[in-house]
Amino acid sequence: MLPSQHAGWYRFIQSFFKIFSGPQMSIVTTVVFFSLAVFPLTTFAAPPNWSGPYTPCRRHADLLSHGHMELGVRIATSNAALARQFEEAMDFWAQVLDIDWHETDSDDCAIELVDGTPALFDIAGDCGCAIARAQYPDRADFEGWIAFNPEPKFTRQEMFRNSVHELGHLFGLGHNPDSSSVMFFSDFDQLVSLDSADLAALAARHKLRANVARTGVTTVYVMAAPAAGE
Numbered sequence: 759m760l761p762s763q764h765a766g767w768y769r770f771i772q773s774f775f776k777i778f779s780g781p782q783m784s785i786v787t788t789v790v791f792f793s794l795a796v797f798p799l800t801t802f803a804a805p806p807n808w809s810g811p812y813t814p815c816r817r818h819a820d821l822l823s824h825g826h827m828e829l830g831v832r833i834a835t836s837n838a839a840l841a842r843q844f845e846e847a848m849d850f851w852a853q854v855l856d857i858d859w860h861e862t863d864s865d866d867c868a869i870e871l872v873d874g875t876p877a878l879f880d881i882a883g884d885c886g887c888a889i890a891r892a893q894y895p896d897r898a899d900f901e902g903w904i905a906f907n908p909e910p911k912f913t914r915q916e917m918f919r920n921s922v923h924e925l926g927h928l929f930g931l932g933h934n935p936d937s938s939s940v941m942f943f944s945d946f947d948q949l950v951s952l953d954s955a956d957l958a959a960l961a962a963r964h965k966l967r968a969n970v971a972r973t974g975v976t977t978v979y980v981m982a983a984p985a986a987g988e
């Protein structure tokens with residue numbers, strides 16, 4: 759007996775296949791129908807992205823490109839030190855992926871760095887630390903936003919590393935259980951690296967820099983450049 763909540767799906771799929779198939783398709787119909795009944799589509803639906811009162815980036819779809827990316831980056835934080843480290847983080851990513859980026863103050867942007875509101879970080883998500891949040895390109899309402907929590911006092915190294923991490927999410931990376939990866943759940947190391955799993959995931963979505971792809975380098979280490987005068 760099928761669970762009652764799936765009966766509607768069953769009837770819908772059954773009637774659909776009655777239109778497009780004859781009796782010889784009955785086995786296929788049954789298999790497809792049963793699969794959808796047991797594993798309804800809603801099971802796989804990710805929650806939508808977080809939202810907030812931030813200005814939109816109308817070119818956020820540029821982040822979905824499998825080829826060269828020319829990205830406009832709007833830095834809307836009031837934290838000058840964070841802005842500087844975010845720029846460094848963009849330069850890091852431009853060494854890994856085929857990216858050219860420029861800063862913009864208009865909505866002609868693909869990425870936007872904002873100061874989050876306290877409520878945005880009051881979560882118990884997969885990170886738990888809620889020091890910064892990025893949107894995910896595979897989820898609904900994707901705007902290319904990254905929000906930092908303005909409350910904690912970060913070192914420059916932490917700002918850099920967290921920026922690289924959050925940008926990794928914008929480029930489609932999830933968390934990596936290996937603590938040597940910058941996509942590990944938590945901070946922190948003096949080095950910022952991507953391991954072979956990260957690079958494979960990136961290559962499935964984007965174009966890697968030629969030297970990364972050619973040499974088979976599976977790990978990239980880059981130290982955060984010290985910011986003069988800070």
Ligand SMILES: [Zn+2]
Pocket residue numbers: 885923927933943
């Ligand atoms: Zn994360």
